Amino acid sequence: MVAYKPITSDLRTKIEDAVGVAAVVVDAEKNKDFGQDASDYRHVPELVVEATHATQIEKLLKLANYYHFPVTPRGLGTGIAGGAVPLCGGVVLSLARMNRILSIERENLIAVVEPGVVNKDLKDAVAREGLFYPPDPASLDTCSIGGNAATNAGGPACIKYGTTKNYVLGLEAILPSGEQITAGVQTRKGVVGYDLLHLLIGSEGTLGIITKLILRLVPHPKSLSTLVAFFPELTAAMRAVTSILIHGHVPSAIEFMDKRCLTLVGDLLPFADAGRAGAFLLVETDGVPDLVDREIEDIGTLCLECGAADVMVAPDSQKRGRLWEIRREVALRIEDSAPVYIPEDVVVPIGSIARFVAHLPEYEDAYDMKIYSFGHAGDGNIHLNITAESPARKKMIEEGVKKILAMVLAMGGTISGEHGIGAAKKAFLPMELGSESIRIQKEIKKLFDPNLILNPGKIFE
Numbered sequence: 001m002v003a004y005k006p007i008t009s010d011l012r013t014k015i016e017d018a019v020g021v022a023a024v025v026v027d028a029e030k031n032k033d034f035g036q037d038a039s040d041y042r043h044v045p046e047l048v049v050e051a052t053h054a055t056q057i058e059k060l061l062k063l064a065n066y067y068h069f070p071v072t073p074r075g076l077g078t079g080i081a082g083g084a085v086p087l088c089g090g091v092v093l094s095l096a097r098m099n100r101i102l103s104i105e106r107e108n109l110i111a112v113v114e115p116g117v118v119n120k121d122l123k124d125a126v127a128r129e130g131l132f133y134p135p136d137p138a139s140l141d142t143c144s145i146g147g148n149a150a151t152n153a154g155g156p157a158c159i160k161y162g163t164t165k166n167y168v169l170g171l172e173a174i175l176p177s178g179e180q181i182t183a184g185v186q187t188r189k190g191v192v193g194y195d196l197l198h199l200l201i202g203s204e205g206t207l208g209i210i211t212k213l214i215l216r217l218v219p220h221p222k223s224l225s226t227l228v229a230f231f232p233e234l235t236a237a238m239r240a241v242t243s244i245l246i247h248g249h250v251p252s253a254i255e256f257m258d259k260r261c262l263t264l265v266g267d268l269l270p271f272a273d274a275g276r277a278g279a280f281l282l283v284e285t286d287g288v289p290d291l292v293d294r295e296i297e298d299i300g301t302l303c304l305e306c307g308a309a310d311v312m313v314a315p316d317s318q319k320r321g322r323l324w325e326i327r328r329e330v331a332l333r334i335e336d337s338a339p340v341y342i343p344e345d346v347v348v349p350i351g352s353i354a355r356f357v358a359h360l361p362e363y364e365d366a367y368d369m370k371i372y373s374f375g376h377a378g379d380g381n382i383h384l385n386i387t388a389e390s391p392a393r394k395k396m397i398e399e400g401v402k403k404i405l406a407m408v409l410a411m412g413g414t415i416s417g418e419h420g421i422g423a424a425k426k427a428f429l430p431m432e433l434g435s436e437s438i439r440i441q442k443e444i445k446k447l448f449d450p451n452l453i454l455n456p457g458k459i460f461e
Contacts, residue, residue, distance in 0.1 A: 004088055004089065004090060004453075004456075005068045007047045011063075011069070012047060014063060014067075015047065018059035018060060018062075018063055019051070019056040019059060019060055020056065023049050023056060024050075025047070028044065030048070031044050031045055031046075031047075031048050032044050033077075034086075035092070036085060037080070038077065038079060039080045039082040039422070039423075039424055041085040041424070043088075043089065045089060045091060045092040046089050046091065047091045048092045049091055049093050050094045050096065050097050051094065051097065051098060052097050054172070054180065054212075057174045057178075057209055057211060058174055058178045058179075059178070060091065060178075061174060061175075061176055061177065061178040061209075062177070064090075064091070065178065065451050068453065069090045069091060069453065070091070071091045071454055071455070072084065072086040072087075072088075072455050073093045073095065073205040073454070074095065074096075075095055075096065075116065075143065075146050075150070076096055076142055076144045076147060078137075078139040078142050078143040079147065079420065079422065080424070081151075081416075081420045081422025081425060083151065083421075083455070083458055084205075087423060087456070088456045088457050095114075095116045095209070097116060098114040098116040098146075099116035099118070099144075100113070100114045101113050101121070101122060101125055102114065104125060104129055104217075106129050106130070108186070109131065109216065109218065110186060110215060110216060111133065111217055112212065112215070113145055113212070113213050114146075114211070115146020115147075115212075115213065116144050116146060117145045117146075118140075118141065118143070118145075119133075119137065119139075119140040119141070119148060122145060123136075123140070126217055127220055130219065132217060132218050132219065133167065133215060134157045134158075134160075134161035134162070134167065134218065135148060135153060135157065135158070135167055136155035137154065137418070140155070146210045149164055149165075149200075149202075149210055150201075150202070150205045150210065151164075151418065151420040152201055152202035154381065155376075156253035156254075156284075157253055158381075159252070159254060159376065159378030160251065160252045160286075161218075163418070164201065165201045167215050168197065169184050169185055169186055169215065170183060170185050170186055170213075171200065171201075171211075172210070172211050173208035173211060174211060175208050175448060175449075176207075176450075176451070176453055176454040180211075183197040184196075185214075186214050202420070204421065204422060204458055206445060206448075206458055207444070207448040207449065207454070208448065208454075221252075221287055222288060222289060223286065223287060224284065224286045225292045225293065225295075225313060226284045226313065226314040226320045226323065227281075227282075227303075228280065228282055228311070228313075228314065229280070229281040229283070229300070230271075230280055230308060230310045231279040231280070231306075233278040234256075234259070234357050234373070235354045235358050236278075236279070237256055237278075237280070237281050237306075237377070238353040239306050240302060240303045241256070241353065242350060242353070243305070244302055244303075247298070247302060249295060249299055251285045251299065251378060253284040253376075253378065254281065254283050254377045254378030255282040255374070255375065255378075256279060256280060256377040257327070257373075257374040258278075258279055258372065260370065260372045261330050261334070262274060262275055262276075262277055262279075262280055263275055264330065265330055265333060268329065269323075281303065281308075281377070282324075283299055300313070330372075331343065334385040334387065335385075338388060339388075339390070340369075340388035340394050341386070342386040342387075342397060342401060343384075343419070344383070344405070344415075345381060345382070345416055345417045345418055345419045346381075346382055346384060346404070346408045346414070347379070347380045347381045347382070347408075347414045347416075347417040348408055348411045348412070348413035350378075350379070352412070352413070353380055353382070356382070356407070357373060357382070359407060360373065360384075363404055366400065366403075367399065369400055370386070370387045370388070371384055371385070371386050372384075372385040380417075381417035384404065402431075409431060409432055414432060415428055415432050422459070423458055426459055426461055427461065429460065429461075438460070441460070445460070
């Protein structure tokens with residue numbers, strides 16, 4: 001374990017002199033909120049700095065290196081892997097107040113933003129210019145663009161549009177040394193030097209702190225159509241997903257919920273008997289109006305051919321919006337349904353989805369747990385929400401989770417599609433990555449952060 005210096009009163013004064021007294025939060029009660037994210041991890045920081053400009057971050061990190069205290073960067077705290085929790089104490093650096101949209105350049109199809117900008121706020125702002133920022137994590141109305149970049153967040157739209165990394169052209173960041181760097185470009189192409197941009201994206205705040213992002217935008221789709229299909233069983237729904245894709249369709253979203261999820265939220269769905277179905281698909285297409293209408297009709301036919309009991313098109317934007325609200329409500333209801341709740345977000349090859357979900361009841365029986373599955377069926381990203389009635393069984397449940405992750409890897413999948421590793425999954429990292437790969441990544445961390453002051457305790461044991 002690395003020994004870090006505590007934040008003494010003298011050191012607090014030095015930090016206040018460096019970043020300004022107004023930026024420092026010392027009240028223990030207020031700091032509790034900064035000691036947690038959406039995971040179960042908790043650790044109250046000794047101090048919180050709410051930065052409003054990059055110079056404060058530079059000065060704070062230079063002090064952290066000199067006096068050797070840890071700094072944990074934080075966006076808006078919506079992560080569920082413990083990535084923003086200060087496990088080693090020290091200072092939490094909140095970027096929530098760096099929340100300006102600096103420019104929207106319609107002619108260049110780019111936006112320049114600070115890291116604390118809320119995802120949905122950016123979407124709304126560029127939509128007013130006839131433009132579209134596609135990445136759409138489930139927490140889009142409460143998560144920040146900087147946090148999205150730090151975890152390479154995805155969402156339903158990534159089947160067609162890709163994840164956050166596909167929309168970050170360039171960025172500015174402060175390294176753990178306190179030095180500022182720029183990475184990437186403002187153009188659609190650029191191959192000068194090593195790709196530091198994509199090394200920083202997805203690094204979960206362990207290599208640098210993003211202070212500005214240059215984002216790629218696309219024209220806003222002219223038309224949007226949403227279809228829902230109910231199936232008697234989940235495996236039939238997954239076969240329909242494969243059929244949709246191999247017939248050449250690229251929807252902007254293909255989401256699914258299993259029977260357990262439908263039981264929890266069926267009362268909210270605006271369709272009769274929805275709660276009694278075995279599985280549910282929500283398929284969305286966007287683009288040119290006539291083509292969208294034809295494509296959604298073809299997709300409906302394919303769903304029926306794969307055994308769908310009923311297929312309907314959402315008739316208006318209000319009903320479409322309601323469907324997405326319900327889809328995002330699922331995880332909250334699952335978490336409230338049992339005292340033990342473990343969220344996983346595995347990815348398997350698309351052709352293996354049906355086979356994967358067919359095996360899940362075996363693990364439920366063997367480890368006495370319930371598995372609620374929903375997520376992004378179009379790219380194989382399955383959110384497994386595992387619950388149990390007794391906290392005393394948590395150790396056994398965790399063993400079951402490990403077995404499921406082993407099955408994922410045996411199928412050629414990955415243990416995390418978009419949540420990241422953080423603190424929650426670092427014990428599982430050697431299951432997927434070889435020792436030499438982990439060694440190299442640790443060496444990269446040491447090269448960027450030789451004193452290990454930036455977000456320690458994350459990704460690696």
